[in-house]
Amino acid sequence: MDSAGEVVNDGKITLEGFTVAARAFADKWKRHNLSFPPWSWIPLINRTMLKKEEGYLSLEKIIILSSLEGSAEEESLDVTADWSEKEESIDHTVLVQNEEDEAHYYDYHIVYSASYMVPMLYFRGYSSDGKPLSLDVIKRDLPSSSVSLLLESKWTFITQEEHPYLNRPWFKLHPCGTEEWIKLLSESSSSDGCQIPVELYLVSWFSVVGQVVGLKIPREMLI
Amino acid sequence: MAANEEEAVKYVWEGAIPLQIHLHKSEVASHPPPPPALVLAPRIGYLPLLVHLIKPYFKDSLPPGEDSIWFDYKGLPLKWYIPTGVLFDLLCAEPERPWNLTIHFRGYPSNVLIPCEGEDSIKWNFVNSLKEAAYIINGNCKNVMNMSQSDQEDLWTSVMNGDLDAYTRLSPKIKMENIEDEFSRKASVSSPQSRQGGTEIDVAGQVKTARVPVRLYVRSVSKDFENLEDVPEMDTWDEISYLNRPVEFLRKEGSNFIILKMRCTVLMIFTWLYGKCFTLRDAIESLLPEYIRDRAQTSGEEGEQRTTDASDVSQETRGELKLVRIQGIEMKLEIPFSWVVNNLMNPEFYLHVSVLVKEPQR
Numbered sequence: 001m002d003s004a005g006e007v008v009n010d011g012k013i014t015l016e017g018f019t020v021a022a023r024a025f026a027d028k029w030k031r032h033n034l035s036f037p038p039w040s041w042i043p044l045i046n047r048t049m050l051k052k053e054e055g056y057l058s059l060e061k062i063i064i065l066s067s068l069e070g071s072a073e074e075e076s077l078d079v080t081a082d083w084s085e086k087e088e089s090i091d092h093t094v095l096v097q098n099e100e101d102e103a104h105y106y107d108y109h110i111v112y113s114a115s116y117m118v119p120m121l122y123f124r125g126y127s128s129d130g131k132p133l134s135l136d137v138i139k140r141d142l143p144s145s146s147v148s149l150l151l152e153s154k155w156t157f158i159t160q161e162e163h164p165y166l167n168r169p170w171f172k173l174h175p176c177g178t179e180e181w182i183k184l185l186s187e188s189s190s191s192d193g194c195q196i197p198v199e200l201y202l203v204s205w206f207s208v209v210g211q212v213v214g215l216k217i218p219r220e221m222l223i
Numbered sequence: 224m225a226a227n228e229e230e231a232v233k234y235v236w237e238g239a240i241p242l243q244i245h246l247h248k249s250e251v252a253s254h255p256p257p258p259p260a261l262v263l264a265p266r267i268g269y270l271p272l273l274v275h276l277i278k279p280y281f282k283d284s285l286p287p288g289e290d291s292i293w294f295d296y297k298g299l300p301l302k303w304y305i306p307t308g309v310l311f312d313l314l315c316a317e318p319e320r321p322w323n324l325t326i327h328f329r330g331y332p333s334n335v336l337i338p339c340e341g342e343d344s345i346k347w348n349f350v351n352s353l354k355e356a357a358y359i360i361n362g363n364c365k366n367v368m369n370m371s372q373s374d375q376e377d378l379w380t381s382v383m384n385g386d387l388d389a390y391t392r393l394s395p396k397i398k399m400e401n402i403e404d405e406f407s408r409k410a411s412v413s414s415p416q417s418r419q420g421g422t423e424i425d426v427a428g429q430v431k432t433a434r435v436p437v438r439l440y441v442r443s444v445s446k447d448f449e450n451l452e453d454v455p456e457m458d459t460w461d462e463i464s465y466l467n468r469p470v471e472f473l474r475k476e477g478s479n480f481i482i483l484k485m486r487c488t489v490l491m492i493f494t495w496l497y498g499k500c501f502t503l504r505d506a507i508e509s510l511l512p513e514y515i516r517d518r519a520q521t522s523g524e525e526g527e528q529r530t531t532d533a534s535d536v537s538q539e540t541r542g543e544l545k546l547v548r549i550q551g552i553e554m555k556l557e558i559p560f561s562w563v564v565n566n567l568m569n570p571e572f573y574l575h576v577s578v579l580v581k582e583p584q585r
Contacts (some may be wrong), residue, residue, distance in 0.1 A: 044301070115359050116355070160337055162337055164467065169334075169335075
């Protein structure tokens with residue numbers, strides 16, 4: 001039995017597996033996704049299990065500029081990263097296309113759900129003065145395919161819930177069904193129907209989930 | 224259901240907390256200011272559901288404008304999706320009766336509280352928690368997804384109205400698997416005959432892992448205290464560790480156990496694993512391993528004077544479970560966990576546990 005926590009056959013992952021997968025995901029991202037800052041692993045200090053470390057992945061201050069022509073299509077989404085810690089060092093004359101555009105900042109957290117045994121994406125948007133963006137405004141920053149899913153879906157797709165650790169309202173992608181499409185991914189990606197190795201679990205997961213919020217990952221990460 | 228189980232569930236559903244609700248002084252637009260509203264709040268209910276009872280007391284005093292209702296306790300905004308009884312058990316170390324709360328009709332703190340758009344938000348939260356519980360217990364939420372819209376509505380209405388009869392009629396439709404109550408099973412776990420070193424090998428019982436939905440709210444204090452009223456007040460929710468995480472424990476199926484004639488120590492291990500009940504303490508310690516009590520000390524009688532030696536010192540630095548409250552009851556930790564779950568869970572099949580701990584000294 002692989003003690004690092006192999007991915008359970010039905011698309012789910014254990015807490016230990018998540019920790020391993022998260023580190024692997026962050027490493028690959030750092031190496032192959034140079035247009036973005038790296039993900040950070042945030043440990044949960046007061047919840048440290050005896051030998052395991054719990055935490056979540058964080059990617060913050062991603063700037064999305066939406067063009068004025070309707071909802072953001074993939075091409076017109078100008079996703080740039082704010083490398084610096086301080087917002088003052090952004091060169092606004094480069095980023096802002098015209099006066100009516102404003103920069104929207106996004107934070108993304110990948111958190112493990114012990115109930116559903118899959119990762120979950122939490123995100124929030126805010127303007128440069130720190131004021132949170134409503135879902136209506138955020139929808140304008142999402143790819144149009146996501147917006148139509150939001151409208152059509154019977155079950156809730158993106159919901160506003162409390163962040164499991166930060167006591168603040170965030171938006172969350174609904175986890176129901178995650179293990180099904182991960183299973184599909186693992187079956188289709190290998191000829192002998194093997195499970196996804198734990199190191200690639202989050203990469204595969206994010207290749208689908210990231211697209212909902214307009215974040216694509218380069219193909220090199222999937223190897 | 225056994226007669227005593229029915230009683231327990233009835234007590235849970237009938238549990239209520241007397242509230243004395245004050246309108247926030249910034250919103251008092253009448254003179255003299257209105258007296259507080261007195262409301263009996265069901266433990267398994269949610270604060271925003273009481274607004275229709277409270278508002279009549281204050282409507283003449285409110286300034287003009289739209290309502291966005293929220294509550295606070297000593298300045299702490301209350302999370303509306305936590306059942307009222309749980310909020311009370313968690314925030315009032317020394318139970319305050321009536322419980323004095325402040326209601327606001329303006330100035331919703333949307334930077335800290337998720338929005339509440341009336342009954343729909345609460346119903347959505349309830350159904351979502353039910354789905355999550357179903358996923359934990361059954362391994363999927365098909366049972367809830369397959370319920371008809373009207374059954375879901377009726378189920379929610381029964382909870383909203385505190386109608387246990389209606390809920391009991393509807394709950395078979397939820398098709399939630401049973402959490403086995405090993406305590407009441409006929410097969411005797413510790414029958415003397417089965418444990419004595421006979422050479423028979425009984426029919427193997429399937430051992431499975433049961434997952435139980437638990438929401439644990441942990442409040443910690445850094446110093447020990449004599450009385451509950453000495454526990455300092457909570458200023459922010461950051462002082463609470465919230466663990467929404469299932470408890471997993473071994474569950475035996477079938478009525479027999481593997482009893483092998485083996486050397487003494489191995490037999491003892493088997494007896495410990497399969498003969499001992501999984502208690503509430505075991506459940507909490509599985510979620511909070513930093514508060515695991517040294518087993519050598521638990522074998523003594525309670526209240527025994529402790530002598531100072533190496534193991535005592537390590538216990539103090541380790542941290543301690545001071546108080547565990549479920550449905551307002553201060554729990555004895557040796558109670559079998561499956562009994563606790565089956566009798567004290569909330570209608571959405573979650574067991575809410577409020578814990579007060581003394582932090583380990585690092």
